[in-house]
Amino acid sequence: MIPLANKKDLKPEDFPSDIEGLRMTRQRREVLAVILRDRDHPTANDVFRRAQDRMPTISLATVYNCLEALVSHNIVRQVNLDRESSRYCPNLSDHCHFQDESSGKIHDVVFKEGVKLEDILELPKGTEISHLDISLKGNFGNK
Amino acid sequence: MIPLANKKDLKPEDFPSDIEGLRMTRQRREVLAVILRDRDHPTANDVFRRAQDRMPTISLATVYNCLEALVSHNIVRQVNLDRESSRYCPNLSDHCHFQDESSGKIHDVVFKEGVKLEDILELPKGTEISHLDISLKGNFGNK
DNA sequence: TTTCGAATTAGAATAATTCCAAATTCCGGC
DNA sequence: GCCGGAATTTGGAATTATTCTAATTCGAAA
Numbered sequence: 001m002i003p004l005a006n007k008k009d010l011k012p013e014d015f016p017s018d019i020e021g022l023r024m025t026r027q028r029r030e031v032l033a034v035i036l037r038d039r040d041h042p043t044a045n046d047v048f049r050r051a052q053d054r055m056p057t058i059s060l061a062t063v064y065n066c067l068e069a070l071v072s073h074n075i076v077r078q079v080n081l082d083r084e085s086s087r088y089c090p091n092l093s094d095h096c097h098f099q100d101e102s103s104g105k106i107h108d109v110v111f112k113e114g115v116k117l118e119d120i121l122e123l124p125k126g127t128e129i130s131h132l133d134i135s136l137k138g139n140f141g142n143k
Numbered sequence: 144m145i146p147l148a149n150k151k152d153l154k155p156e157d158f159p160s161d162i163e164g165l166r167m168t169r170q171r172r173e174v175l176a177v178i179l180r181d182r183d184h185p186t187a188n189d190v191f192r193r194a195q196d197r198m199p200t201i202s203l204a205t206v207y208n209c210l211e212a213l214v215s216h217n218i219v220r221q222v223n224l225d226r227e228s229s230r231y232c233p234n235l236s237d238h239c240h241f242q243d244e245s246s247g248k249i250h251d252v253v254f255k256e257g258v259k260l261e262d263i264l265e266l267p268k269g270t271e272i273s274h275l276d277i278s279l280k281g282n283f284g285n286k
Numbered sequence: 287t288t289t290c291g292a293a294t295t296a297g298a299a300t301a302a303t304t305c306c307a308a309a310t311t312c313c314g315g316c
Numbered sequence: 317g318c319c320g321g322a323a324t325t326t327g328g329a330a331t332t333a334t335t336c337t338a339a340t341t342c343g344a345a346a
Contacts, residue, residue: 024192025312025324044302059326064303066325082223083334085302096264101273110265119262121239122253132242133278141269168293168342189331202295207334209293226303228333 031066041087096134174209188256239277
């Protein structure tokens with residue numbers, strides 16, 4: 001179900017040649033590897049700089065192309081907080097994002113067991129949800 | 144608590160000279176009046192075009208300035224969906240946003256009675272939430 | 287009425303992202 | 317292995333929303 005979620009140390013060249021119907025090119029492997037390795041919700045530009053370590057000729061446009069391909073094939077998730085640049089996240093399970101205001105860092109937060117949207121929101125009957133985005137900002141108590 | 148939420152038909156010139164500690168200039172009144180009148184979550188540019196009807200000399204920069212002043216004084220709320228331009232909303236009560244994928248229109252959705260965040264999310268004890276954003280995308284069933 | 291800080295303005299600047307057209311790579315069939 | 321068409325990559329230009337800047341205007345208080 002989340003085939004790649006735990007493959008933190010898989011080398012790019014070991015990825016299968018096709019993931020979720022997406023042909024894995026050299027660049028796409030590299031971009032994906034960066035996102036799986038450093039799970040700190042990097043921006044496109046972060047990914048670009050990191051990918052350059054192993055692939056100095058990769059271009060920013062390609063990073064954007066790869067990210068869009070990976071996102072549209074549900075291999076990685078795009079995270080938007082306010083008007084900041086998009087960030088990318090290899091965690092595909094249902095979760096939301098908490099931004100610590102003192103560090104700016106983003107943490108994944110999961111739902112409590114058994115929570116369903118219909119229990120929380122007044123939605124017209126029959127409403128179909130295709131995307132859900134929850135983001136929080138605040139501070140951890142122990143500070 | 145939500146002093147302006149229902150003042151749909153208040154004329155700009157009738158606004159008090161100070162709202163939530165913000166001095167109400169001619170331009171700020173006009174911008175606020177537009178947001179209170181048309182509750183369709185306009186973008187800054189929408190607000191600009193509408194404000195020009197009654198105030199042809201207002202500038203886009205001013206609209207941005209006014210919006211930022213109104214938002215930071217908690218008089219209107221800024222709504223960000225994905226990477227689209229920010230939208231503005233006079234509804235200050237706790238609610239979230241549902242974007243109908245077929246029309247693009249945005250609807251307010253409220254929480255069910257008594258729902259609390261701590262009941263829904265696995266948050267480290269003591270976490271303080273300063274901002275919460277929930278947005279949904281999908282379709283109404285009856286279509 | 288004068289004054290002074292705040293607000294407004296037009297236009298330039300910025301930043302993230304997308305677009306474009308050319309060059310390269312990939313892959314199946316010969 | 318070689319060829320052709322399709323997909324991908326690339327650098328740079330273009331776009332878009334928003335912010336910045338510096339000059340001007342406004343407006344409340346003295």
